[in-house]
Amino acid sequence: MTTDDRPAPLIEVHTDPETLATAVAGELLNRIADAQAAGHVPDIGLTGGTIADAIHREVARMAADSGVDWGAVRFWFGDERFVDADSPDRNAVQARAAFLDEVGATRVHEVPAADQAPDAESAASSYSSTVRAEGNGGFDVLMLGVGPDGHIASLFPGHPGLDVTDAIATAVHDSPKPPPDRVTLTFEALDRSQAVWFLVSGDAKADAVARALADDGTIAETPARGVKGRAETTWFLDHAAASKL
Numbered sequence: 001m002t003t004d005d006r007p008a009p010l011i012e013v014h015t016d017p018e019t020l021a022t023a024v025a026g027e028l029l030n031r032i033a034d035a036q037a038a039g040h041v042p043d044i045g046l047t048g049g050t051i052a053d054a055i056h057r058e059v060a061r062m063a064a065d066s067g068v069d070w071g072a073v074r075f076w077f078g079d080e081r082f083v084d085a086d087s088p089d090r091n092a093v094q095a096r097a098a099f100l101d102e103v104g105a106t107r108v109h110e111v112p113a114a115d116q117a118p119d120a121e122s123a124a125s126s127y128s129s130t131v132r133a134e135g136n137g138g139f140d141v142l143m144l145g146v147g148p149d150g151h152i153a154s155l156f157p158g159h160p161g162l163d164v165t166d167a168i169a170t171a172v173h174d175s176p177k178p179p180p181d182r183v184t185l186t187f188e189a190l191d192r193s194q195a196v197w198f199l200v201s202g203d204a205k206a207d208a209v210a211r212a213l214a215d216d217g218t219i220a221e222t223p224a225r226g227v228k229g230r231a232e233t234t235w236f237l238d239h240a241a242a243s244k245l
């Protein structure tokens, strides 16, 4: 199935970032619980960013009533900033602080950090091996924040990472958004997801959302155009982010 054969994106608009975060957190907990009830260990792709952090905090708040077995869910990162393991810039550090440590998640697959790998290339290669060895062929739910420039994960407009087709993860240098060195999953890997959820809030991202969902446009200009779920693609927006649709 090519990306074009996949179901058309759904758009869910919430009043503000707070209601958006609560809605996505509730939906995520339901998806995980349903997968586990069906005897499946779900693979969940996490993203960094502002709205992701709010969602993660809502997951922690709502976790107790969810029935989720946190030892039976695998967490992954769509991208990571190549900084030291304890740096607050790291997506994994932020996600751990917001919910993973609090709920007691045990199967968290992090990208090697700058004090654990010699360079971003080695970290990308190591993460590719981990995904190949311990992943289940794709994410059940992949969450992606979107930058004002239309980037997803660490796939930035016009950057060489957009063209990598022979790897699961790749190194990124000279990122337009700091920090400059990063590791990102490639389109090849992101595109193996059953459900892709774009998470976007704020009017600074309204243009990027409109470009991503327009009939015409290129992935090189707006990388968010380059990923669709095999079974579902949903854009979770607040009013501000949806204001140019």
Ligand SMILES: O=C1O[C@H](COP(=O)(O)O)[C@@H](O)[C@H](O)[C@H]1O
Residues within 6 Å of the ligand: 047, 048, 049, 050, 051, 052, 079, 080, 081, 091, 144, 145, 146, 147, 148, 152, 153, 154, 177
């Ligand atoms: O650098 C990154 O930025 C994006 C979006 O972040 P935001 O603060 O504009 O919401 C995020 O999706 C990505 O994972 C992260 O590394």
